[in-house]
Amino acid sequence: MLNWLKKIGKSFSIFFYFFGGLGVLFLLCLRYCFTRPFEFKRTLNFAKRSGSDSLPIVSLISFFLGLIFGLQIAYLMQRLGSEMYIASIVALSMVRELGPVITALVVAGRVGAAITAEIGTMQVTEQIDALKTLAYSPIKYLALPRLIALSLMLPLLTVYANLLGILGGYIICVYRLGITSRMYLNITFDAIMFKDLFSGLLKTIFFGMIIAITSCYHGFKAKGGAEGVGRATTNTVVTSFILIIVADCLFTALFYFAFP
Numbered sequence: 001m002l003n004w005l006k007k008i009g010k011s012f013s014i015f016f017y018f019f020g021g022l023g024v025l026f027l028l029c030l031r032y033c034f035t036r037p038f039e040f041k042r043t044l045n046f047a048k049r050s051g052s053d054s055l056p057i058v059s060l061i062s063f064f065l066g067l068i069f070g071l072q073i074a075y076l077m078q079r080l081g082s083e084m085y086i087a088s089i090v091a092l093s094m095v096r097e098l099g100p101v102i103t104a105l106v107v108a109g110r111v112g113a114a115i116t117a118e119i120g121t122m123q124v125t126e127q128i129d130a131l132k133t134l135a136y137s138p139i140k141y142l143a144l145p146r147l148i149a150l151s152l153m154l155p156l157l158t159v160y161a162n163l164l165g166i167l168g169g170y171i172i173c174v175y176r177l178g179i180t181s182r183m184y185l186n187i188t189f190d191a192i193m194f195k196d197l198f199s200g201l202l203k204t205i206f207f208g209m210i211i212a213i214t215s216c217y218h219g220f221k222a223k224g225g226a227e228g229v230g231r232a233t234t235n236t237v238v239t240s241f242i243l244i245i246v247a248d249c250l251f252t253a254l255f256y257f258a259f260p
Contacts, residue, residue, distance in 0.1 A: 026213050029147050032140040043145040050111045051153035062161035066168025083177050087184045088191030090169030099162040100200045104207035108240035112215040116236040119219025120229035143216040150208035158204045199255040210243045
């Protein structure tokens with residue numbers, strides 16, 4: 001019984017220590033946002049790496065996601081004789097949930113892992129200590145540009161993913177079911193409301209923050225050489241995925257149930 005209680009206490013202490021560390025890192029980043037010098041060049045460089053360099057994989061996944069989703073919905077709607085509703089279902093699904101979440105997961109797996117590997121390598125090779133010796137703040141120099149870049153680029157990537165997902169549904173409806181282009185576009189734009197766009201894009205800002213803070217935190221905590229960097233990278237991807245799904249659940253409950 002005593003050992004069981006010790007294990008529970010240890011798990012809770014690790015849990016609170018982790019989230020406390022994320023909170024402290026985030027607050028420090030906010031503090032450094034208003035101190036000079038500003039890292040504009042590093043922020044823009046990382047925005048390019050996390051944004052435009054992620055376009056190919058986001059394009060591929062979003063387009064085929066819309067295509068597959070359109071096929072699945074078409075199979076059901078044809079049996080019900082309601083093919084005209086496919087456009088609205090695909091559009092709302094992409095804008096509200098699939099576009100933001102899938103884009104965030106892709107970026108977490110691609111960019112988040114790279115951030116942790118880069119910072120973790122600097123940590124185990126004592127380059128972080130060298131920055132401190134030169135009176136550079138590692139948080140301002142490494143974490144803040146990544147936080148700003150991901151918070152700005154993830155909504156843009158999500159808009160792009162939404163359009164490609166809707167395009168996938170368009171191809172199914174127009175070329176497979178014979179729905180006219182005009183009808184598909186009219187139904188799509190009639191179904192999407194401002195609240196759907198706003199809620200979908202707002203949560204991607206927080207998804208970007210989650211990815212950046214989690215990746216940087218695990219990178220700063222990496223130790224134990226190459227094995228430690230690999231372990232930190234794995235922890236980043238797993239933790240980011242979990243936090244993104246939990247945050248998405250909270251935002252969905254907030255927008256569509258607490259304030260319908």
